[in-house]
Amino acid sequence: MADEIATADPSTTPTEELDKLVIRFAGDSGDGMQLAGSRFTDASALFGNDLATLPSFPAEIRAPAGTLPGVSSFQVQIADFDILTAGDAPDCLVAMNPAALMKNLKDLRQGGTLIVNTDTFDERNLDKAGYESNPLDDGTLEGYRVIKVPMDELTKEAVKETGVSGRNVLRSKNFFALGLMAWLFHRPTEPTIEWVEKKFAKIPEVAEANKAAFQAGYTFGVATEATKTTFEVKPAALREGTYTNINGNTALAWGLITASRKAKLPLFYGTYPITPASDILHELSRQKNFGVRTFQAEDEIAGVGAAVGAAFAGNLAVTGSSGPGIALKSETISLCFMLELPMIVINVQRGGPSTGLPTKPEQSDLLFSLYGRHGESPVPVLAIASPSDAFSMAIEAVRIATKYMTPVILMSDNQIANGSEPWLLPDISEIPDIEVGFVTKPNGPDGTFLPYMRNVDTFARPWAVPGTAGLEHRIGGLEKEAITGNVSYDPANHQLMTDTRAWKVANIANDIPQLEVDGDEGAKVLVLGWGSTYGSIRAAARRVRLEGREVATAHLRYLNPLPNNLGDVLRSFDKVLIPEMNTGQLLKVIRAEFLLDASGLNKVAGEPFKVTEITDKILEMVE
Amino acid sequence: MTSPSYTRADFQTDQEVRWCPGCGDYTILASVQMFLAGLGRPREEFVFVSGIGCSSRFPYYMNTYGMHSIHGRAPAIATGIATTRPDLSVWVITGDGDGLSIGGNHLIHVLRRNVNLKIILFNNQIYGLTKGQYSPTSEVGKATKSSPFGSLDYPFNPVSLALGAEATFVARTLDMDRNHTQEMLQKAYEHEGSSFIEVYQNCNVFNDKAFIQLTGKEERVHNRIDLEHGKPVVFDDGSKAVVMRGGQAEIVDSSSVDPKAILVHDETREDPSIAFALSRLSHGPYGPTPLGIFRNVKRPAYDKEVNVQVAAAQEKLGTGDLDKLIRSHGTWTVGAGSHNGGSSNGSGS
Numbered sequence: 001m002a003d004e005i006a007t008a009d010p011s012t013t014p015t016e017e018l019d020k021l022v023i024r025f026a027g028d029s030g031d032g033m034q035l036a037g038s039r040f041t042d043a044s045a046l047f048g049n050d051l052a053t054l055p056s057f058p059a060e061i062r063a064p065a066g067t068l069p070g071v072s073s074f075q076v077q078i079a080d081f082d083i084l085t086a087g088d089a090p091d092c093l094v095a096m097n098p099a100a101l102m103k104n105l106k107d108l109r110q111g112g113t114l115i116v117n118t119d120t121f122d123e124r125n126l127d128k129a130g131y132e133s134n135p136l137d138d139g140t141l142e143g144y145r146v147i148k149v150p151m152d153e154l155t156k157e158a159v160k161e162t163g164v165s166g167r168n169v170l171r172s173k174n175f176f177a178l179g180l181m182a183w184l185f186h187r188p189t190e191p192t193i194e195w196v197e198k199k200f201a202k203i204p205e206v207a208e209a210n211k212a213a214f215q216a217g218y219t220f221g222v223a224t225e226a227t228k229t230t231f232e233v234k235p236a237a238l239r240e241g242t243y244t245n246i247n248g249n250t251a252l253a254w255g256l257i258t259a260s261r262k263a264k265l266p267l268f269y270g271t272y273p274i275t276p277a278s279d280i281l282h283e284l285s286r287q288k289n290f291g292v293r294t295f296q297a298e299d300e301i302a303g304v305g306a307a308v309g310a311a312f313a314g315n316l317a318v319t320g321s322s323g324p325g326i327a328l329k330s331e332t333i334s335l336c337f338m339l340e341l342p343m344i345v346i347n348v349q350r351g352g353p354s355t356g357l358p359t360k361p362e363q364s365d366l367l368f369s370l371y372g373r374h375g376e377s378p379v380p381v382l383a384i385a386s387p388s389d390a391f392s393m394a395i396e397a398v399r400i401a402t403k404y405m406t407p408v409i410l411m412s413d414n415q416i417a418n419g420s421e422p423w424l425l426p427d428i429s430e431i432p433d434i435e436v437g438f439v440t441k442p443n444g445p446d447g448t449f450l451p452y453m454r455n456v457d458t459f460a461r462p463w464a465v466p467g468t469a470g471l472e473h474r475i476g477g478l479e480k481e482a483i484t485g486n487v488s489y490d491p492a493n494h495q496l497m498t499d500t501r502a503w504k505v506a507n508i509a510n511d512i513p514q515l516e517v518d519g520d521e522g523a524k525v526l527v528l529g530w531g532s533t534y535g536s537i538r539a540a541a542r543r544v545r546l547e548g549r550e551v552a553t554a555h556l557r558y559l560n561p562l563p564n565n566l567g568d569v570l571r572s573f574d575k576v577l578i579p580e581m582n583t584g585q586l587l588k589v590i591r592a593e594f595l596l597d598a599s600g601l602n603k604v605a606g607e608p609f610k611v612t613e614i615t616d617k618i619l620e621m622v623e
Numbered sequence: 624m625t626s627p628s629y630t631r632a633d634f635q636t637d638q639e640v641r642w643c644p645g646c647g648d649y650t651i652l653a654s655v656q657m658f659l660a661g662l663g664r665p666r667e668e669f670v671f672v673s674g675i676g677c678s679s680r681f682p683y684y685m686n687t688y689g690m691h692s693i694h695g696r697a698p699a700i701a702t703g704i705a706t707t708r709p710d711l712s713v714w715v716i717t718g719d720g721d722g723l724s725i726g727g728n729h730l731i732h733v734l735r736r737n738v739n740l741k742i743i744l745f746n747n748q749i750y751g752l753t754k755g756q757y758s759p760t761s762e763v764g765k766a767t768k769s770s771p772f773g774s775l776d777y778p779f780n781p782v783s784l785a786l787g788a789e790a791t792f793v794a795r796t797l798d799m800d801r802n803h804t805q806e807m808l809q810k811a812y813e814h815e816g817s818s819f820i821e822v823y824q825n826c827n828v829f830n831d832k833a834f835i836q837l838t839g840k841e842e843r844v845h846n847r848i849d850l851e852h853g854k855p856v857v858f859d860d861g862s863k864a865v866v867m868r869g870g871q872a873e874i875v876d877s878s879s880v881d882p883k884a885i886l887v888h889d890e891t892r893e894d895p896s897i898a899f900a901l902s903r904l905s906h907g908p909y910g911p912t913p914l915g916i917f918r919n920v921k922r923p924a925y926d927k928e929v930n931v932q933v934a935a936a937q938e939k940l941g942t943g944d945l946d947k948l949i950r951s952h953g954t955w956t957v958g959a960g961s962h963n964g965g966s967s968n969g970s971g972s
Contacts, residue, residue, distance in 0.1 A: 045955060240957050242957075266707065268706075270703060289937045289939070308703060310703035310706070312703075335693050466667065466668070474691065486638060
């Protein structure tokens, strides 16, 4: 039961209705900005807004307090219609210290609302942030609606009676900021109160302090009439149904668990911790009652190796990592391709090469996923388009891997992994079963078992798991004779086997959806995307249409094999634009596959495309 | 159901065995096949996993389930099999290059975890399949194709390494001695958790007679120290004995010490320091060298514990409800009667 909170009638301040709103919480790593942002998000989700989030945090766990590298932020866009991105420029920025202001002010929309914690603007912090004079009174903030709040002082005052002391006192200030935002943007307060009570049930004084700070923030807005107007974003007209707010890593984990059930195969996840993929391990390791076995290996190679072993033993085998880890797994992925065993390889991409930008999104592993293995090993590659899409793409990857007896690479990235959006929950019972048939009887003459005797439709070889009497067989990395699987160095056989493995994968094109084109009849320009650029591209196309211009979009979820109709789709447009968070990797594939002069729009700045960047490029091309 | 009755032939495949004539691998293969035939356990319950190297061709010749994988990774792959299928008997075949060089990391971690795997490391102190380079167990100064002026690498002592990696079962045997090999296989098989057996294996092409001190008719009686649980460690027809002095194992003339001072071997001793001291009696098969079981202690097997956790979670929470799972982060409902008044005009966001 939620406590009563002083939701003193905020209507004394006039309310302006907005169709959408972008908010960014920014502060020091220790200020709890990710938490404040996700609470604001959840309250908005429960209120019924459509939303999309973009967390941004440093690679360092605790960068020195007050410095620029230590700034952590969380951006969320909420709207009364279906939105596609977390927004370009915030309408409202919360800056908990000078470094957060320094790093984020440039993004705040002109005329936007700025909430500053003035208590942190002392000489030391200003110096750490690189301010030569105090931006609060040197004119820097002209052109913004500034709400100056002595948040440290007010938080201390608010939590005085709750029993928290020392450093814990100021840890509640994110809730003060959240309370103020709840007032300013008419957010329901109950979800936050309930969450605090549940989360801190075992440390009641912290729960009390957070609630007190939250209430104080809210009351501060009411009492001081901090702005001339407050703002409201009405619920969105989303499709009927039940929703949850989900990020990509969680959706991916749940998709795998669902696929495991639908395929009646126990899930095995072999992996090694790496940003931004580790949360998949965290989520799966909590779900052991679904029969999930997680294995935190000694290294990336052992993670994928154990997965290959689990596949041989008859499990739904999955490994996951980010670019550097996938590089280490490369040899084993080729082994799995050669063995023709099903395995899912998840690549949650981040900025590279090498350690690169571990907490930032990039799409620079596409060519690596398609071609980054020794020998002729064309592994199927699928790409997730948005956080909730991870659920169904995980199931699709499992369907393909088990049906065709092949490893499948499933591409995600940091934006999908940590970003969140409302997800219309599927009816689990309507998700089709994944038919997996272990072979149980000999398939050769005289009761012999032929491990490379293929299914005539799929070219898949039979999956015979250890423990099955009469089907004892050996597989390995050496080239195998067609049908028998015995070691063979015969030249014609190697040609046949190489071609067969390639046909098998190419043939999957007949078993995947055709590429759909979304857009205006008669549009001359097609914008083709893959992965997390989905939202930005669709949003840009909307803006182009609002300008009265025509454009079409299409999004690839299958990178290998490509959809059968892709060539025809591309050729039916005068111009093709391919925006990517890399230097032109899909562009290269499209040019090579279709001898087509597509154009690229490329960005590797450690952040997603702004919708305006794509809009401008499209407008330039439709001229 | 009666247990099947097998002969060695039941564990042989129709594949031509392609090791060099005279290779020690043939003897080990025969020992393993004979041992398995004697167990009477269904053939389909065995899985042999290997890496790369001469010894790693082993699974092709075993009529069981098997995988010839990639260099060094067999312990990792076998972990995936054993962890998900505790009903199987999973064996790892590796060599000194495969297991101690490229796959050293996986080997030590599988031993530390105590995954229920039976690991046989064929140590011939040379790279055979790549035609004669020094290995991580080759002696310092060894002249090979890649060390024409002598190897500078200090070698591993595989038994010391396994003990250092917290292995719960560590043994050493000789390819030539089939009875001893099968005895070690039996004990390894009975052990719950990782069993590590180093087999001194002669490569008659690139490193012939490397183990002559232990196999030669003249030499072996003087150099072979057979470790037997509960018995004093003596060798050379009882004329030599091993005593512990200052934490180290030392070889002495039996007649020079009080018989009570002679070390009585206890393979079940929890503390690995005496087993380790025994492993330091020789750093290679160049003089008196212990064979037998160095250590055989109980510790929960990893794969078993993994499945205990899964069973416990299912016991407590049921076998998992997907509908509940996808609702576990809180939900809201948009319906005909709900407050969804927004427009879907789309202003391009």
